[in-house]
Amino acid sequence: MRKRILVFCSILLFFTVVIPLMGPTGAFADQLSDAIASAPQGTEKGQIDPKAAPGYLGISGAPEINLLVGLVWAIWVGWIFSTVGAFGGIMAGVGHMTIYGLGAYAKTFKDTAPGLNKFITDSIRVSNQWLVGLSAAVSSFNYHKQKRLVPALGLFLGLGALFATLLVVFTTAGKIKFSQYQGWFGLCVFVIGGFMIYEMTPRGQASKKGAQAAAKAFEETMKSKGKIEDQGVKTVKWSLAKTEIAFFGQTFSFSPIWAFVGGFFISAIASFLGIGGGFLYVPFLTSVVGLPMFVVAGTSALSVLIGMIFAIFNFMVLKGVMVFWPMIGAELVGIFIGSMIGPRTGKYIPAKVLKGIFIALAIFIGLRYTLRGFFGISIV
Numbered sequence: 001m002r003k004r005i006l007v008f009c010s011i012l013l014f015f016t017v018v019i020p021l022m023g024p025t026g027a028f029a030d031q032l033s034d035a036i037a038s039a040p041q042g043t044e045k046g047q048i049d050p051k052a053a054p055g056y057l058g059i060s061g062a063p064e065i066n067l068l069v070g071l072v073w074a075i076w077v078g079w080i081f082s083t084v085g086a087f088g089g090i091m092a093g094v095g096h097m098t099i100y101g102l103g104a105y106a107k108t109f110k111d112t113a114p115g116l117n118k119f120i121t122d123s124i125r126v127s128n129q130w131l132v133g134l135s136a137a138v139s140s141f142n143y144h145k146q147k148r149l150v151p152a153l154g155l156f157l158g159l160g161a162l163f164a165t166l167l168v169v170f171t172t173a174g175k176i177k178f179s180q181y182q183g184w185f186g187l188c189v190f191v192i193g194g195f196m197i198y199e200m201t202p203r204g205q206a207s208k209k210g211a212q213a214a215a216k217a218f219e220e221t222m223k224s225k226g227k228i229e230d231q232g233v234k235t236v237k238w239s240l241a242k243t244e245i246a247f248f249g250q251t252f253s254f255s256p257i258w259a260f261v262g263g264f265f266i267s268a269i270a271s272f273l274g275i276g277g278g279f280l281y282v283p284f285l286t287s288v289v290g291l292p293m294f295v296v297a298g299t300s301a302l303s304v305l306i307g308m309i310f311a312i313f314n315f316m317v318l319k320g321v322m323v324f325w326p327m328i329g330a331e332l333v334g335i336f337i338g339s340m341i342g343p344r345t346g347k348y349i350p351a352k353v354l355k356g357i358f359i360a361l362a363i364f365i366g367l368r369y370t371l372r373g374f375f376g377i378s379i380v
Contacts, residue, residue, distance in 0.1 A: 031320050032057060032119060039113035046112035056102060057123065057324050063101045067330040073099060074331035077131055078338020082139040083346035084297060084358050086278030088304075089270070090189060090365060092128040092331075097182065100327075106178040114177065121178045122321045126312060130328050131335050132278075133308035136301045138339035143298025146343065147232020150245055150299045153289070156256040157281065157299075158306025160263025161270075165307060168271035169314040176272075183373025188269060190366025192279050193359050211292040217248040218294045222347055233295060247295055254289045262288065267307045278304050282358065293354050297346065 036059060039048045048060055055062030073095045081088025097103030106120040143149040221228055236251060237244040244253045262284055270277025281300040285291045291299065315321040346354070371377040 032322055035113065035116040035119040038115045039109060045108040046110075056100070056105070056327075057120070057322060063105050065100060065324060065327045067326060069099065070095070070327050070330045071334040074131060074334025075338040075341075077331075078135045078138070078335040078340075079342045079345075080338075080357075080361075081132065081135045081278060082142070082297070082301065082339040082342025083349070084278070084282065084354055086280075086282045086300060086358060087361055088135045088278060089128045089132040090185075090279060090361070092131040093124065093185060094365065096124045096127050103178060103182060110177060110179065115174075117178055118174050118176060119321075121176055121181050122174060122315065122319075123323055124178075125181070126315045126321050127323050127328060127331075129308050129312050129315070130323065131331055132304060133312060134332050134335045135339040136305035136308060138336060139301035139343060140298065140305055142340070142343040143301060145229075146298075146347070147229045147234075148295050148298045148343075148347075149302060150233055150291070150295060151302065152235065152238060152243055152256060153245075153254055153259055153285075154299045154302030155306070156259035157263035157266070157303035160260040160265075161267030161277070161303065161307030162310050164264045164267035165271045165311040165314055168268055169311065169319060172272055174319065179373050181373070182369050184272070186366050186369025186371070186373055188366070189279060189362050190370055192283060193362025193366050197359055197363075211250070211252075211286065211290055214248040214250040215292040215294060217250075218292065218347075219350060221248070228347065247292065250292075252289065252291055259289075263303060263307075266303075267311075270304075270307065271311050277307060279358075279362065294347070297354075298343075 036048060039046070041048055041050060043049045050060050052061035053064070054060055055064045074092075077088055077091045077095065080091055102120060102124055106117050106124070109117040109120075140149065140154075144151070217231070218228065221231065231248045234246045235243070236246050240256050242253055243256055244251055246252075266277050266280040266284060269280060278300045281303050282296055285296045285299055286293065316323075
């Protein structure tokens with residue numbers, strides 16, 4: 001079963017990487033050229049200066065990309081995603097929108113060249129997905145080795161994502177203004193952060209006794225330097241109606257059918273935002289399924305991997321969205337490094353601390369981008 005899962009994911013990832021690189025890039029370049037041609041020439045905001053040095057996507061006067069900064073930021077992105085099982089796409093988005101300044105640049109064309117505004121927005125979305133996709137692949141492999149991943153649950157969540165990505169790509173590609181994207185990006189993150197705060201209250205913890213017991217046993221095993229693989233995830237019973245798994249002396253159950261439905265809705269939101277969806281998978285897996293955080297990160301990563309493979313394929317091959325390959329190449333190196341470190345360090349961090357990191361990031365990032373996208377208010 002494990003080998004088949006790894007082979008399946010490897011084949012999908014291979015074709016996702018190869019096909020975009022071998023696709024009809026001339027047609028894609030025409031789309032970008034048309035978008036650039038729609039912008040007025042000049043040196044003011046919302047204009048393109050043909051004499052300026054080429055920057056992002058080869059656009060004259062666009063922000064220049066510092067590849068070293070991209071490498072370092074991507075290490076952080078890979079680490080946070082592979083440790084918490086979420087926030088990889090969100091942090092990738094923060095990097096592309098804010099650190100590189102692509103968000104502010106796209107906004108300048110809101111009125112003067114809406115087509116270019118939307119093209120850059122889609123490019124940011126897909127760039128985020130490339131980073132999350134690789135991090136999810138590396139994380140899934142590492143967590144699988146540690147037996148901290150529920151394969152059947154991750155696969156059914158991922159299968160639901162396949163249908164959602166098709167729907168979102170064909171209904172939103174080339175139609176979303178950057179301010180709309182930024183606002184919804186922040187609002188979704190902020191709401192989930194609030195929900196996770198509720199999960200930390202006594203009432204929210206009341207139904208999580210099994211997850212708490214498993215997490216405590218896991219932490220004690222780490223303290224005593226025992227082998228976590230000996231008590232890792234084991235499938236006790238499998239059926240479409242109900243599947244049971246055991247982890248550190250506790251039994252957990254879920255319905256693959258409902259996992260498929262959950263994966264569909266989660267991925268629909270994630271694909272729209274251009275992120276992996278881990279920030280939604282994590283509360284779904286902890287609250288609805290009731291799994292401990294030490295299993296959630298790996299299971300979320302596998303679900304995200306499947307969704308990202310098809311989201312990237314649909315955006316780039318079917319809709320012609322382009323990314324800036326030098327930037328993506330440098331970032332993927334950083335993602336690999338961070339994603340290798342995450343599973344090896346995250347097991348030493350208590351479950352409450354992992355949730356605390358998740359909540360703190362959700363509140364700050366969600367509030368920042370909600371205010372900026374919908375109301376034009378900037379906060380540090």
